[in-house]
Amino acid sequence: KKVTSGACGAALMREPDRAEAIVRAVIRAAGPVPVTVKMRLGWAEGELSAPDLAARLEQIGVAMITVHGRTRAQLYKGSADPAGIAAVRRRVHVPLIANGDVASPADARRLLDRTGADGVMIGRATLGRPWLPAMVMAGLAGRSVAMPDTAAIWSLARAHYDLALDHYGEAHGRRVVRKHLDAYATVAGAGRAIRDHLVRAEQPDDVRAVLDRLALGDLPADFGVAA
Ligand SMILES: Cc1cc2nc3c(=O)[nH]c(=O)nc-3n(C[C@H](O)[C@H](O)[C@H](O)COP(=O)(O)O)c2cc1C
Numbered sequence: 001k002k003v004t005s006g007a008c009g010a011a012l013m014r015e016p017d018r019a020e021a022i023v024r025a026v027i028r029a030a031g032p033v034p035v036t037v038k039m040r041l042g043w044a045e046g047e048l049s050a051p052d053l054a055a056r057l058e059q060i061g062v063a064m065i066t067v068h069g070r071t072r073a074q075l076y077k078g079s080a081d082p083a084g085i086a087a088v089r090r091r092v093h094v095p096l097i098a099n100g101d102v103a104s105p106a107d108a109r110r111l112l113d114r115t116g117a118d119g120v121m122i123g124r125a126t127l128g129r130p131w132l133p134a135m136v137m138a139g140l141a142g143r144s145v146a147m148p149d150t151a152a153i154w155s156l157a158r159a160h161y162d163l164a165l166d167h168y169g170e171a172h173g174r175r176v177v178r179k180h181l182d183a184y185a186t187v188a189g190a191g192r193a194i195r196d197h198l199v200r201a202e203q204p205d206d207v208r209a210v211l212d213r214l215a216l217g218d219l220p221a222d223f224g225v226a227a
Pocket residue numbers: 038068099100101102121122123124125
């Protein structure tokens with residue numbers, strides 16, 4: 001809402017002239033760096049502006065286009081519509097990436113087949129599952145990759161925690177990483193007590209100690225399930 005209340009984000013789907021002017025300025029400023037664009041299908045059903053907008057942006061030199069198969073009005077409701085993305089495919093020749101609701105290799109295959117896109121983008125399903133893109137790539141190539149076991153998930157969570165605090169600094173890093181810890185906890189089947197501790201602990205070393213114990217199998221992940 002904050003973004004679209006100005007002429008930004010998905011609001012630009014209703015202002016193609018302005019969108020084109022912005023992208024033109026970005027392309028000019030970026031020099032040799034390729035500029036890519038991501039958009040939804042349009043503002044609302046009956047206003048599916050993505051095919052026209054994508055074609056215009058291709059004309060001015062955009063290198064790749066990603067389309068999330070929902071309208072702004074849909075937010076995350078319903079499901080992403082492959083036909084809407086296919087309509088963009090018919091209008092552009094640059095690489096097209098389809099996005100929306102992919103959580104498995106089979107989902108990716110289906111979306112590629114139904115849209116004619118060159119690739120898929122995965123968003124929400126990667127939260128707590130950073131191995132998913134590799135798993136999907138392998139699946140599309142006809143190979144299978146095993147999901148990490150619980151201990152490996154906690155080791156990843158620990159590595160992610162340290163990277164986030166390093167990258168963002170302690171105070172902001174702890175806020176950013178919270179949703180990721182919660183997602184790892186969901187994927188690992190952790191109980192309430194563990195979740196609360198990971199999200200609320202005041203001291204980073206307390207979080208690290210619990211993650212390390214979980215990674216060693218020293219603390220059962222379902223600890224506190226009934227709590
Ligand atoms: C935590 C989070 C942050 C996101 N940030 C952005 C963003 O900055 N720009 C953007 O275009 N889309 C953003 N999205 C939307 C996703 O890129 C994607 O279009 C949408 O989640 C649908 O794909 P999915 O079904 O795979 O999640 C974000 C999504 C999530 C869950």
